[in-house]
Amino acid sequence: MQKFLDWMEVNFAPPMNKINRNVWVLTLKDSIMQVLPMILVGSLVTVLSILKNFLPWFPNLSTLSSYTMGLIYIFISFLIPFNYMEKKKINKMRLIAGMVGISLFMIIVKLQEVPVLQFKYFGAGGMFVAIISGIYVSFIMGILGTYSFFKEDSAIPDFVRVWFDAIIPILIVTVTGWLAVYIFQLNLYQMLLNIFMPITNFAQTLPGFLLISFLGVFLYSMGISGWVLFPITKPIYLAGITANMAAVAAGGVATNIVTAEVFYSGWVAIGGIGATLPLVIMLVRSKSKRLKALGSASLVPSIFNINEPVIFGAVAWNPILMVPLWLQGIVLPLITYVVLDMGLVNIPAAVFDMWYCPFPISTWIVSQDINGLILFVAVAAVSTLIWYPFFKIYEKQQVTAESATAGK
Numbered sequence: 001m002q003k004f005l006d007w008m009e010v011n012f013a014p015p016m017n018k019i020n021r022n023v024w025v026l027t028l029k030d031s032i033m034q035v036l037p038m039i040l041v042g043s044l045v046t047v048l049s050i051l052k053n054f055l056p057w058f059p060n061l062s063t064l065s066s067y068t069m070g071l072i073y074i075f076i077s078f079l080i081p082f083n084y085m086e087k088k089k090i091n092k093m094r095l096i097a098g099m100v101g102i103s104l105f106m107i108i109v110k111l112q113e114v115p116v117l118q119f120k121y122f123g124a125g126g127m128f129v130a131i132i133s134g135i136y137v138s139f140i141m142g143i144l145g146t147y148s149f150f151k152e153d154s155a156i157p158d159f160v161r162v163w164f165d166a167i168i169p170i171l172i173v174t175v176t177g178w179l180a181v182y183i184f185q186l187n188l189y190q191m192l193l194n195i196f197m198p199i200t201n202f203a204q205t206l207p208g209f210l211l212i213s214f215l216g217v218f219l220y221s222m223g224i225s226g227w228v229l230f231p232i233t234k235p236i237y238l239a240g241i242t243a244n245m246a247a248v249a250a251g252g253v254a255t256n257i258v259t260a261e262v263f264y265s266g267w268v269a270i271g272g273i274g275a276t277l278p279l280v281i282m283l284v285r286s287k288s289k290r291l292k293a294l295g296s297a298s299l300v301p302s303i304f305n306i307n308e309p310v311i312f313g314a315v316a317w318n319p320i321l322m323v324p325l326w327l328q329g330i331v332l333p334l335i336t337y338v339v340l341d342m343g344l345v346n347i348p349a350a351v352f353d354m355w356y357c358p359f360p361i362s363t364w365i366v367s368q369d370i371n372g373l374i375l376f377v378a379v380a381a382v383s384t385l386i387w388y389p390f391f392k393i394y395e396k397q398q399v400t401a402e403s404a405t406a407g408k
Contacts, residue, residue, distance in 0.1 A: 020228045023087050027138065028131065028231035031079035035072055039238075042069035042351040047365060049350070069351055072238070073130045077105035080134025081141055090145040096166045097141040100173050104133045107177035108188045127235035128196040129189055137173055144169040196235075203236045206337050209258045210330055212236075217274045217329030223316040226273050237263070244349040254349035257340045261348035264305070264355040265362035266372070267336040267379045272307030274325045275332055277359070278384040280310050282391045288398035304356045320397075324390040331386060332379055345371045 019025060042065040052058040081097035108129065147165065180186045202208040212233055216226040240256035247254055263269055271277025280302040283295025291314070298309040315321045340347050348366040357365070360376045367373075 020224065023084070024135070025228065025231060027080060027084045027087055029227060030083050031076055031134070032230060032234050034079055034083075035075045036353065038068040038072065038075065039351065039353045041065070043353045046350040046352045047354075050365070050368070053368075065351065073126045074102060074105065076127065076130035077101040077134050077137075080131065081137040084134075084138035085141060085145060088142055088145070090142065092162050093141055093145040093166060093169075096162070096170070097137060097145070100141065100170055101134050101137045103170075104137055104173055104177045105130065107174065107181055108133055108192075110181060110189075126189065126193070127238055128200075129192045131231070131235065132192050140173050141169050144172070200236055200239055204240060204256050204258050206334070206341075209333050209337050212258065213263070213268065213333040214326065214329040217325050220273055220311060221316060221322040221325050223312065234260075241348065241351050244347065245351070248349040254347040257337055257347055259348060260355070261350075261352050261366040262336065262340065263333075265352050265357060265359075265366045266348060267363065267376055268332045269305065269355075270332075270359050270376075270380055270383060271302040272305045272311075274307070274311070274315070275328045275379075275383040276307040276310050276315070276325075277302045278380065279315075279321075279324075279387045279391060280307075282387060283310070283314070286395050286398075288395050289402060291395060291398055303358050305358070306356065314394075318394070320390055320394045324386050327386050328383060332383060335379055335382060336375070339375050345369055345375050 045061045045065045048058075048061055052060070078098040078101050081101040082094045085091065085094035085097045145165075147168070177188075181188055203212060212229070215229060216233075219228060220226050236258065237260040240259040241261055244254035244256050244259070269275060271280060280295050280298045283291045284299055286292045286295060294310065294313045298307070298313065301307065301309055315325055339345055346367045346369040350366070352362070352366050354362070359380075360373055363372055363376045
């Protein structure tokens with residue numbers, strides 16, 4: 001085990017950290033993070049909509065979701081080029097790049113031929129389309145953004161120079177989009193969706209769910225933030241919950257299990273990625289002074305699903321606690337997926353991205369099903385059983401070390 005950890009520390013962690021700092025990964029991650037407040041409004045609507053079950057006169061707030069979360073596509077198509085130019089320190093072009101991103105998006109959607117505004121083109125279902133179009137705009141603007149028609153000592157005002165310098169990249173993006181969509185009659189929207197369809201389809205399977213979950217805890221155990229997977233997992237989660245919402249609105253049933261609602265709010269990530277809340281409770285009651293202090297400091301954040309203190313204080317690069325963390329990333333999603341797939345618990349069909357909402361309150365909100373609470377109790381019990389033997393081994397080591405230190 002130690003040889004494996006040494007190899008991971010030397011050969012695996014550094015390249016992963018390098019990827020995490022890559023300008024494209026940072027751009028995608030930041031862009032998606034910046035739209036989260038709009039998604040949270042949709043989550044708030046979900047919470048308030050529960051009142052309608054008890055107060056028939058309560059208004060339908062779904063329109064608020066349509067004009068916030070329902071416009072994510074537009075926001076992403078602007079933010080990716082904007083953030084990329086900012087990170088490349090071509091700030092003079094960042095606003096123009098963002099606007100060009102929206103222009104290309106409108107071309108892909110063929111907005112002028114859409115007789116009625118359809119939110120399905122602008123929402124989370126087309127996230128991959130927005131990402132690819134945003135990357136294309138960023139690439140073109142990044143290459144040509146430093147080019148200028150004018151010399152540095154030109155008397156022409158800077159803002160006028162930017163206007164003229166932006167003409168070529170704007171034309172390249174819009175003309176190529178126009179040629180592809182209007183001249184060659186390519187349905188870029190559907191083509192891009194089809195490219196990523198195998199990924200989203202696989203992600204909605206049990207092996208896909210287990211892979212996503214395990215990668216998150218595996219990286220976390222190495223001290224690498226799970227956010228490195230965010231540009232990949234967030235579009236999958238959003239596409240899944242959006243499809244569930246559409247299915248229920250059409251009179252059908254939700255079928256996509258792999259969503260943020262299931263993972264972060266329903267049953268899997270109790271206390272944060274890796275279900276660390278049971279471990280924190282054990283730490284609070286520990287015989288080791290060090291572990292007890294760590295547990296006390298980590299308890300309140302963990303209740304709100306913030307588990308960096310316990311991860312970096314006890315778990316990361318700790319061979320004893322890394323193994324149960326990995327098991328949490330396999331066993332808990334396995335149980336959850338099987339139960340939901342059997343139809344024993346309602347599959348979430350409304351957006352709820354308030355990951356900081358304590359369990360099991362969030363569980364009730366996303367499932368509104370007593371069976372969902374029963375599943376939560378079962379998952380929490382299994383999580384506790386996984387942590388306990390490894391915790392006792394680690395606690396014994398710490399108590400022995402503390403006794404040896406006190407005896408000197």
